[in-house]
Amino acid sequence: MAAALQEELLEVGYGGTTIDRIAKRAGVAKTTVYRRWGSVGQLVVELFAEAAGGRIPIADTGSLEGDLRALARSAVAVLLHPQSRAIFDVVVREAVHDPAARAALTDFFAGRVANAAPIVERAVARGEIPAGTDAAEVIRQLGAPYYARMYITGDPIGEADADRAAAVVSLAARAGLLKSS
Amino acid sequence: MAAALQEELLEVGYGGTTIDRIAKRAGVAKTTVYRRWGSVGQLVVELFAEAAGGRIPIADTGSLEGDLRALARSAVAVLLHPQSRAIFDVVVREAVHDPAARAALTDFFAGRVANAAPIVERAVARGEIPAGTDAAEVIRQLGAPYYARMYITGDPIGEADADRAAAVVSLAARAGLLKSS
Known part of the structure; x- marks a missing residue:
């Protein structure tokens, strides 16, 4: 079902994707799909939620900036995949007004x-950044520049954005700007 | 029309807002509204585009961080207004798939x-940040954390986010991390 949905989104866009077309492509009865999901948006959100639970391996490069660079590069690489991007786009759009x-x-x-918290804990243990640095804030700040490019300013993203985000966030963390408030 | 639209969005949400209800509230014939805009989304986008051209006064506090803090605080204050937020939400949602x-x-x-470029030029002239610092990158990075909270991670925003963004971005600019690439 996930593959059929991704192919449909890429082929005809969100506006053209229907439950009927997804069911046909997946080779299942459309009543089955309708019974479980009322709309394409609901289907996307549920498949995203199922897929998103997976752990991503995190690097241990010996420095905060190195670890964050590897993490940001892998996130950007996923978002540069047309299939993942198509799904993420729909979830971001739906999340503006839909609670699910x-x-x-x-x-x-x-x-x-939760997955990336060890990056911050290791940097604190090495004395690279102050104790009390907020892992959630570090991860939010790391992703913010490329998400803002994608969904607010409408700029392209690339590896340079990942590397710059890692440099900026590690500098800010070292300066004590990313502690829990 | 703009006021009627904002009131409708706040009262019944984007899902409940219709051209008919907006026309009724604004006291105009619904055919007039339909003729000009095909959907609530189009109406929101056009009113946003009209309103968004206004210049905002920028502060001259004598430091990059002070100027950026004033700018970020005023942006966050606008986004904390339920009326502006309702409009911005619809534009962000529609922008995911709609070219207009x-x-x-x-x-x-x-x-x-363009409006905020003098902040960066003055900081370069004072020798606070290196020549070649990219004003567009400074402004994008300044807004990124609160936009990511609003539309990606789903966290509340407040003045603390504005102040943190100003501190992080001015530190990064001083370190030469926000030059044109």
């Missing part, structure tokens, strides 16, 4: 923060 | 960058 989509996106980020 | 909404939001940011 909002919850899926918020949960996704909570998972990302 | 995307253009309106991109133009809005180009205007914000």
Whole structure:
């Protein structure tokens, strides 16, 4: 179902994607799809929520900036995949007004923060950044520049944005600007 | 029309807002509204584009961080207004897939960058940050954390986010991390 949905989104866009077309492509009865999901948006959000729980391996490069660079590069690489981007776009759009989509996106980020917390803990243990640095704030600040490019200013994203975000966030963390408030 | 639209969005939400209800509240014939805009989304985007061209006064506090703090605080204050937030939410949502909404939001940011460029020029002239610092990147990075909270991680925003963004961005600019690439 996920593959059929991604292919449809890429082929005809969100505006053209229908439950009927997804069901046909996936080779299942459309009543089955309708019974479970009322709309394409709901289907996207549920598939996103299912897929988003996976752990991503985090690098241990020996420095905060190195670890954050690897993390940001892998996030940007995923967002540069047309299939992942098509799904993420719909979730971000739906999350503006739909509570289920909002919850899926918020949960996704909570998972990302939990996954990446060791990066911050190791940097504190090395004495690279002050104790009390907020891992959630570090991860939020790391992603903010490329998400803002994608959904607010409408700029392209690339590896340079990941590297700049890692440099900026590690500098800010070292200066004690990312402590829990 | 703008006031009627904002009141409708606040009262019944985007899902409940219709051209008929807006026309009725504004006291105009609904055919007039339909003729000009096909959907609530189009109406929101056009009113946003009209309103977004206005210049905002920029402070001259004598330091980059002070100027950026004043700018970020005024942006956050606007976004904390339920009426402005309701409009901005719809534009961000529509901009994910609709080229007209995307253009309106991109133009809005180009205007914000042009408006705030003197902040960066003055900081370069004072020797506070290196020549070649990219004003567009400074303004994008300044807004990114609170936009990411609003539309990606789903966190509340407040003055503390504005102040933190100003501190982080001025530190990054001083370190030469926000030059044109």
